[in-house]
Amino acid sequence: VTTDAEPALTQDLVALLRSGGRRVTSPRLAILRELRQAGGHVSAHHVYQRVRPELPGISVPTVYATLELLVELGLARRVEAGARATLYDSRTDPHGHAVCRRCGAVADIPASVEEEPLLRAAQGDGFRAESAELLVRGLCCACR
Ligand SMILES: [Zn+2]
Ligand SMILES: [Zn+2]
Secondary structure, three states, rough: OOOOOOOOOHHHHHHHHOOOOOOOOHHHHHHHHHHHHHHHHHHHHHHHHOOOOOOOOOOOOHHHHHHHHHHHHHOOOOEEOOOOEEEOOOOOOHHHHHHHHOOOEEEEEEOOHHHHHHHHHHOOOOOOOOOOOEEEEEEOOOOO
């Protein structure tokens, strides 16, 4: 992969992969580009369908693994919005999510939880608290 032609959209990924001694590959760059271009909150399957024309050999498990790598590198957030598929968010600044309990639509909300007190409160019975996030359930405007 030549990175000279890669747009600014994925330059931070190239730098992170290189500094971590990982390979810069076309699927990694294409999946991050797609996640950022899509905006909002998308499933691995959605990303898979969007990158498939460009990467005919790509598989759903590879897309999943790559999205998880982006989460690990701090370039994406995983949003567990209920029974539906895990969603991925290219916005990594602190924010909460409003989830429609009928259609599953997810919207960003400009609020977040104070993690520390919650994590402390959850440490009991040997539970190791790792993260806390704000999820508000309700009905979206179309479902009301
Ligand atoms: Zn809805
Ligand atoms: Zn979000």
